[in-house]
Amino acid sequence: MKLALLLVGFGHVARRFVALLDEMRPALASLDIDPVVVGITTLTHGSAFEAAGLDAVQAAQRRAEGDAIGPVAASLSTLECLRRLDSQSIETRVLVETTTLDIQSGEPAVSHVADALARGVHVITANKGPVAFRYRGLKELADAHGVSFLFEGAVMDGIPIFNLVRETLPGATIRGFRGVVNSTTNHILTALEQGEPFDRALARMQADGVAEADPTLDILGWDAAAKTAALANVLLDAGTTPRLVAREGIGPATAGLVRAARASGKRLKLVGRASRGPSGVDAAVELVQLDPFDPLGSLDGQGNALELDTWPLGRIVITQRDGGMEKTAYALFADLVTVARRVSSGWRA
């Protein structure tokens, strides 16, 4: 089955995704999936559209070398690309959304996703914005147009969380969850335990590429809050947003809390959690002391983990021991396979 892909955003994750599609040709062929990249659009590096399919690997190469992928002056908007997709001869069309997120609003990803779904275009995204800010509305839009809205890469890179619950836990109830889902803060908390001062630990994370150049969103807990909102929206039907999640972050003063935790044999972790309560879903990101043998407490710097409280399986923990870009790109790949499987089985939302 041919799938026409429109890539909106063409940073590291999208380019790794393009490479993965190429490396995975045999696996895709065995699943009868033939992805054709027909469009790529970026904010500042131009865009390209070719109904018959363009050479995405070559475009990734150009972009990686700092070149534009097409004439910047004549750059196409996402909407313009979606309009061109309308007249595509390939029936199954998929938007691959990986733009940079404004954590205060979820934009521009929310609009891109809504525009695509409303046109009957499937959406796969590594962006947490749409699912953290507007899950219910976007899911309804997807259902109304009989297309998929998938976002495995939004939380814990490509480790299956949303797919795990949807595909392998039929009929089970998710009562709540708690997770260590932000790597920068987990790295810094581990460094603080070892006596490194906060500012030096942060600078080291930035130098190593673990923390962003502007690490504010990680440090203040916004990234964890967005992931917590995303998980709460999908797993608990919370209808929340990152701003409604009670939020703690870390800073130089956290070193004292880390020492206090150690003194009583505990470890300090930044935990995102949510559960169903009598008055709806209660969601928070908070610093908590954990037993060092707790699956979340035993994590080292680069580990992430999520504990699901389920019926009837009790508590299940999924731990990601190795992070990185490649994993997020794989999440897009897995979502693409889900779209194809659904379409070929005649699935409708």
Add this chain to the structure above:
Amino acid sequence: MKLALLLVGFGHVARRFVALLDEMRPALASLDIDPVVVGITTLTHGSAFEAAGLDAVQAAQRRAEGDAIGPVAASLSTLECLRRLDSQSIETRVLVETTTLDIQSGEPAVSHVADALARGVHVITANKGPVAFRYRGLKELADAHGVSFLFEGAVMDGIPIFNLVRETLPGATIRGFRGVVNSTTNHILTALEQGEPFDRALARMQADGVAEADPTLDILGWDAAAKTAALANVLLDAGTTPRLVAREGIGPATAGLVRAARASGKRLKLVGRASRGPSGVDAAVELVQLDPFDPLGSLDGQGNALELDTWPLGRIVITQRDGGMEKTAYALFADLVTVARRVSSGWRA
């Protein structure tokens, strides 16, 4: 969709499964799945067959009270039940295999499963025998007859392992795994750490119902070897059997090894592992010293965990924090849903 179920074996797990089907009616209805138990057969407590469907909840009640479910003298063999299924009006037929396993041979489960698959009957089982001893042959049989052979409950109760890899990791490569997959030995090792003598710990596990009346299979590592073989066969195409898995167990002398591990800040765990090597798949069950912060090392007595070494997601760990019968029954339920999903989507192996 109607599914005709034949239950072979009617112990705790099968009876909990029957109760779960009843409790899950709303979830099943929303998935358009209508399971009808048409037959139950046991070795020593009689059998019952009713083409229009029988009251399985009532049969479970009788059996739990120690009564036979039908005239023992006129008891039906599995083969006889399968023959009666042939003339069933319900098109989709499913064998639910939960008999007691002979760990040296995988029987009688292997024969039950083979007989069913060869007749075009789907099989779901909580039994590790068939997948540990004869996976390749049974999978080929299932494929040849266009039916499913599913066994999520064989390892780590109902925690999704096989379903996780099959449904959520398309195109990914499993390079190997290591896991703590036997609860009795993990409980005893934890008790030994706390200074309890081996025999007393074992007796306590038996009194608590964690260990079997005859705990030999657990203690000698046979249960872990069967699970390791099952995982290696499915995830690594090992074509092995429990007897080919290098195997260690535990005993009174293990207390010294536990103390030695503690003295160097480690924990002793019985680990089943396998990986692809130059000369095929290397699989073993062995006592190893683990770092206490290792996801397997940090497990307490009742926890089980499996680490998958994958490409491109790196190492993923699934941890089961709460065990039990109900979880295994849920595994059968999840497998039943998979059968129904496949049939309704026109899937063929």
